[in-house]
Amino acid sequence: MQAPTVGFIYPDHAAEDDYPLAAAVLGTRLPVAHIYGTDLHAIAELLDLGSPDKLRHGAELLAPERPAAVVWACTSGSFVYGPQGARDQVRALAAAAGVPASSTSLAFVAAARALGVRRVAVAASYPDDVARLFVDFLADAGIEVVAQSSAGIDTAAEVGTLTAAQVRELTLANDHPDAQALLIPDTAMHTIAVLPELEAALGKTVLTANQVTIWEGLRLIGEVPTAAALGSLFSERHSYVGR
Known part of the structure; x- marks a missing residue:
């Protein structure tokens, strides 16, 4: 098959x-x-x-x-x-x-709903004005962003060069105790190989792009x-x- x-x-x-x-x-x-x-x-x-x-x-x-x-x-x-x-x-x-x-x-909205997640932290690689549009998008879907960070990286190519250690650092630095999950919203970032490590480090769900x-x-x-x-x-x- x-x-x-x-x-x-x-x-x-x-x-x-x-x-x-x-x-x-x-x-x-x-x-x-x-x-x-x-x-x-x-x-x-x-x-x-x-x-x-x-x-x-x-x-x-x-x-x-x-x-x-x-x-x-x-x-x-x-x-x-x-x-x-x-x-x-x-x-x-x-x-x-x-x-x-x-x-x-x-x-992201579908995944949060499937998991019953309503409160999240967002660790964005984007400049702040772009990251805030994602926060607004989530709010429209009934998902509260309790903490939002912007790494201020201007290009996707630069995001793609972040190492696993740098992705882990970004994750750990931008969690919030009230968040049920941490969201990392950039498909330019390598995250698939480190998902279990990120969730173990935070003790909660991590959703990546x-x-x-x-x-x-x-x-x-x-x-x-x-x-x-x-x-x-x-x-x-x-x-x-x-x-």
């Missing part, structure tokens, strides 16, 4: 090797297609990066893989449109791809296997309850 396939549209290059790493753990196919634009964490540039034409092109690149679902693997390039804009964005993507679609921002993106794609096709190596989100089967 052929493994299920979920396709991912990924901006430029940074931490896309998280996807084959997760695919090996899950025993599934997670092909990645790249679209290109500036990798600046700036609002105007992010709006262009997540534009309908660019995502349509990404869907065309993935078509030969025959994915059962497609996910826009970019947090900032989805939440920058606001809650309704992000939903419109994935509806247009689904129409272009001909299969169910979602995005990393919507995946590439992790929730992969989970969301598998959820769309009803094929989410358990895999403790990918953190609490994958440690058992969770039922997503919509708002």
Whole structure:
């Protein structure tokens, strides 16, 4: 029996090797297609990066893989449109791809709801003005951000160079005792290999961008296997309850 396939549209290059790493753990196919634009964490540039034409092109690149679902693997390039804009964005993507679609921002909301998480801390790599848009996006979904930090890194390429030790430091420095989970919202950051270590260090759930993106794609096709190596989100089967 052929493994299920979920396709991912990924901006430029940074931490896309998280996807084959997760695919090996899950025993599934997670092909990645790249679209290109500036990798600046700036609002105007992010709006262009997540534009309908660019995502349509990404869907065309993935078509030969025959994915059962497609996910826009970019947090900032989805939440920058606001809650309704992000939903419109994935509806247009689904129409272009001909299969169910979602995005990393919507995946964070779905994952938090599946886990029953209502209070979170956010450890963002973005500049503060961009990070605050993510906080607003979560608030619209009923998720309270009890602490938010901004590392102020201007480009995705720079985020992609962070070492496992630096990711761990960012995580430990930005937790909050009232948070049920810590969210790390940048698909440019390598996190898949260190998820169990991060959760053990904090003693709570850690949700990272590439992790929730992969989970969301598998959820769309009803094929989410358990895999403790990918953190609490994958440690058992969770039922997503919509708002």
